[in-house]
Amino acid sequence: NSNDSNNQNHVDNNNNNKNGTNVNIVGKAGNSNFSMSSINVDSSNDSVRDQDGFTKNDRATAEAEAISKKLDAATLKSLLAKRTAEKEQQRITLRAELSKINESLQETRVERETLQKSLEELEKICSDLQLQQQSLQLHLMRIEPENQRLVNKVSKASEKPANGIDLLLSDDGSIKAGTVSQLVLRLTHEQQLDTDYLTAFILTYRSFTTPQAFLSELIQRFLISQPPNLTEEDQRRFNDVIRNVRLRVFNVLKHWLTHHFYDFEMDTNLVVKLINFLDEHMEPAGMISTSEQLRKLLHKNISGNKSKLETTLNLNTIVASAHPKDFKPNSFDDVDIEEMSRQLCLYEQELYRNIKPRECLNLAWTHKTLKEVAAPNILAMIRHFNNIGNFIISFIVSCENIQLRIKNLEKIINFALHLRKLHNYNALQEILSGLGGTPVFRLKKTWAGISPESQKIYDQLKKLMAGDNNFSEARSTLHNESPPSIPYLGIYLTDLTFIEEGNVDQIENLVNFAKRRRVATVIREIQQYQQAPYCFHRIDGICDLIKELRGLDETQAYNYSLLIEPKETK
Numbered sequence: 057n058s059n060d061s062n063n064q065n066h067v068d069n070n071n072n073n074k075n076g077t078n079v080n081i082v083g084k085a086g087n088s089n090f091s092m093s094s095i096n097v098d099s100s101n102d103s104v105r106d107q108d109g110f111t112k113n114d115r116a117t118a119e120a121e122a123i124s125k126k127l128d129a130a131t132l133k134s135l136l137a138k139r140t141a142e143k144e145q146q147r148i149t150l151r152a153e154l155s156k157i158n159e160s161l162q163e164t165r166v167e168r169e170t171l172q173k174s175l176e177e178l179e180k181i182c183s184d185l186q187l188q189q190q191s192l193q194l195h196l197m198r199i200e201p202e203n204q205r206l207v208n209k210v211s212k213a214s215e216k217p218a219n220g221i222d223l224l225l226s227d228d229g230s231i232k233a234g235t236v237s238q239l240v241l242r243l244t245h246e247q248q249l250d251t252d253y254l255t256a257f258i259l260t261y262r263s264f265t266t267p268q269a270f271l272s273e274l275i276q277r278f279l280i281s282q283p284p285n286l287t288e289e290d291q292r293r294f295n296d297v298i299r300n301v302r303l304r305v306f307n308v309l310k311h312w313l314t315h316h317f318y319d320f321e322m323d324t325n326l327v328v329k330l331i332n333f334l335d336e337h338m339e340p341a342g343m344i345s346t347s348e349q350l351r352k353l354l355h356k357n358i359s360g361n362k363s364k365l366e367t368t369l370n371l372n373t374i375v376a377s378a379h380p381k382d383f384k385p386n387s388f389d390d391v392d393i394e395e396m397s398r399q400l401c402l403y404e405q406e407l408y409r410n411i412k413p414r415e416c417l418n419l420a421w422t423h424k425t426l427k428e429v430a431a432p433n434i435l436a437m438i439r440h441f442n443n444i445g446n447f448i449i450s451f452i453v454s455c456e457n458i459q460l461r462i463k464n465l466e467k468i469i470n471f472a473l474h475l476r477k478l479h480n481y482n483a484l485q486e487i488l489s490g491l492g493g494t495p496v497f498r499l500k501k502t503w504a505g506i507s508p509e510s511q512k513i514y515d516q517l518k519k520l521m522a523g524d525n526n527f528s529e530a531r532s533t534l535h536n537e538s539p540p541s542i543p544y545l546g547i548y549l550t551d552l553t554f555i556e557e558g559n560v561d562q563i564e565n566l567v568n569f570a571k572r573r574r575v576a577t578v579i580r581e582i583q584q585y586q587q588a589p590y591c592f593h594r595i596d597g598i599c600d601l602i603k604e605l606r607g608l609d610e611t612q613a614y615n616y617s618l619l620i621e622p623k624e625t626k
Contacts, residue, residue: 224566230573233566236265240273244304246297254308256569256576258316263417263575264567267319267326275333278305278341306338306346313350317357318412327354377593384597388451388605391598393467397474399598400483401542401590407437408482408542409586413579419556421549437545441486446607448490452499453608453616461620462505465491469510472517478590479541481530485521492518495617502621526550539588543581551578 115136223234223242231242231253242248243257261270280298283290309330313320320327330350338347378395385391391399410433415421420430427435448468455461472487490496491514503511521530527547534543552575559571608616 232570233563233568235566240277243308244277244301246300254311256573258312259413259576259579260572262414267323271329274305278302278337309350313353374591374593379595381595383595385601393471394474397478398592399595400602401478401480402592402594403599403602404483404542405590407440416552416579443605444486445490447605448487449493449495449613450607452496453613456620461502465502466506466510469514473513476517479537481544482542485544488518488521495613498617499621539585540590541585543585548578548582
């Protein structure tokens with residue numbers, strides 16, 4: 057009877073559970089009775105937990121299973137714990153997977169943004185390239201007539217004159233004029249070795265021929281043909297001649313690659329032509345070691361080894377700076393004036409050292425359409441000169457207060473003195489040109505207020521850089537001082553102008569090489585001061601400031617000058 061009664065209770069309870077009603081479950085296990093609190097099996101809330109840490113649904117499911125299996129309370133609790141642990145593990149796994157998905161989505165978003173930025177940059181680059189292409193096409197159209205003129209000039213210089221004369225000598229035996237072929241023949245003469253002639257030729261050959269044509273002449277000279285029907289003695293002599301000629305060609309190529317590699321940097325076809333010559337002619341002629349020397353020299357220059365200046369600089373004592381290396385000034389007044397002098401020397405020496413011999417030929421820096429291509433570094437130096445001069449004028453005339461203006465004027469004179477001590481005559485002339493400009497020069501009250509010492513220094517510096525007798529005092533001072541130095545570039549540009557305008561390019565249809573010797577002399581002096589470095593720490597922040605220094609235009613500066621010191625009325 058007892059069992060039937062229990063079974064009936066189970067049936068009723070199950071029916072009640074199906075109907076979703078609250079019931080009390082009373083079970084029996086062994087000798088112990090147990091009872092469970094009222095639960096709702098159909099509750100949809102699976103997040104609320106009871107005092108044992110179980111959710112209502114978990115407990116209902118476990119109790120139903122316990123009833124069907126007639127489990128005791130401890131086993132039921134264990135079953136609930138197991139189910140809860142399984143669900144928690146599932147939640148953890150799901151959270152981990154969801155986190156990975158979120159991370160993946162975030163990475164995808166980042167990649168998409170990166171790709172978008174890259175696409176925008178590529179579009180900008182393509183746009184810039186199109187503009188550059190259009191600019192280059194326009195530039196090529198402008199220079200085509202000049203290129204044709206040069207080709208015609210080269211062709212004419214290569215032709216043998218109608219009178220049969222292809223070489224003229226001066227009274228001292230030096231070459232006065234000649235065809236390009238004769239000039240190259242003398243350059244590689246089997247008996248006469250003239251290093252001054254070699255230097256002058258390499259420095260100036262672009263004024264009467266091209267690198268491609270010059271290399272072709274050297275190759276033809278290397279491939280000297282043998283006269284027919286030679287006796288045994290003549291053959292022996294000819295073999296000596298051809299060996300010496302080929303060694304001369306090698307020496308010319310070595311000098312060219314060592315001191316004027318920029319010709320090859322600008323023309324990859326010239327490099328290819330030289331390599332083909334080494335492969336097809338020099339090595340088959342048995343000159344394997346000399347060919348290898350030229351290859352190594354070519355590779356060294358292409359690889360871009362450290363410059364001689366950098367190597368020398370590392371071996372010298374560096375002068376201590378007045379500012380830390382990471383110093384970034386906002387204005388000229390922020391910088392110690394002596395340190396400004398040092399940094400200006402470093403900045404201008406870099407500009408000066410970039411000047412190539414070819415820029416000094418045919419007054420390239422004055423050409424209307426070709427100057428930006430033919431003489432970019434000379435033009436950069438000229439623009440910098442003008443910028444500093446204009447800045448000096450603006451620095452003075454922008455001060456309305458006369459006491460501050462006098463102070464600034466004395467500061468600039470002191471600046472010029474430091475540059476004189478550092479042998480930077482180009483920068484010294486920049487400052488003197490600014491102080492001598494009309495907007496500053498007319499400020500009589502300001503000049504009257506500077507100290508006698510400042511006035512004396514200014515007068516001495518003006519005397520040093522005076523243009524009398526073709527800058528004779530500046531030249532003499534420069535030649536008597538030890539480098540490093542930066543000469544006033546305007547002196548050499550004036551010399552080159554006089555030589556070009558005072559001498560013809562050709563004599564009796566021959567290349568006037570006497571003129572090229574004079575040009576080469578000026579170029580060699582320019583190069584002389586491109587070697588020794590200044591031993592100062594470079595402070596990029598100050599050099600950047602120097603690069604950006606600008607001034608008022610001429611009209612604005614003059615108006616400012618009139619404002620601070622009006623014209624005196626009579």
